[in-house]
Amino acid sequence: MNANILTKIKNLCDKDDKNSAATLAEIKKLVKNADYPDFSTIKDGDHFEYRGHEWVRLGREGGGILCVVAKESKDTPFNPDNDNDWRKSAIRKALNTQFIKTLDEDKLIPYASDLVADNGDDRYGKCEDKVFILSCDLIRKYRKVLPKWKNWVWTLTPWYINDSGDGYCVRIFNPSGELNDYYASGSNGVAPACIFIEES
Secondary structure, three states, X not given: OOHHHHHHHHHHHHOOOOOHHHHHHHHHHHHHOOOOOOOOOOOOOOEEEEOOEEEEEEEEEOOEEEEEEOOOEEEEEOOOOOOOOHHHOHHHHHHHHOHHHHOOXXXXXXXXXXXXXXXXXXXXXXXXXXXXXXXXXHHHHOHHHOOOOOOOEEEEEEOOOOXXXXXXXXXXXXXXXXXXXXXXXXXXXXXXXXXXXXXX
């Protein structure tokens, strides 16, 4: 439990309060949030633990603090149907139905990812999620503070969108800092990211 939470609890216990039920409710709320990261002490590039995952703070983004997991998950297809559209991705579905349950969803800020392809084609538009994977643009922006993943990880950036409005290849990123492309039906690591509210 961080020192800030303990100080707040102590102050609540010390005050002359005739409404003990309200005080107890406030203490319960503080205890519930006790494991929430204190972003005033976590700097860009710092690692921290939260809800069973090791995270890295990347920076301020989308009205909160953008963080990504420090250890990628096992190799997973972007989409078994070989479609490079993040909106239809099997990874997106898993992150926002399963992985999100390991977090406190109320502490996450929805983020509209830009799905522009590597060649500038923007027909996929944007997609809002509470949990997502990084785009190539975010990887470039936060390159200096990204964790050193052991394997290639997916981005949500399509390599191209063909004339019929779909495509097969997605951009991937490796530990040495190289971007490449891979068929969406293939398997690479997944590094979930989200934007946390700054205060608990």
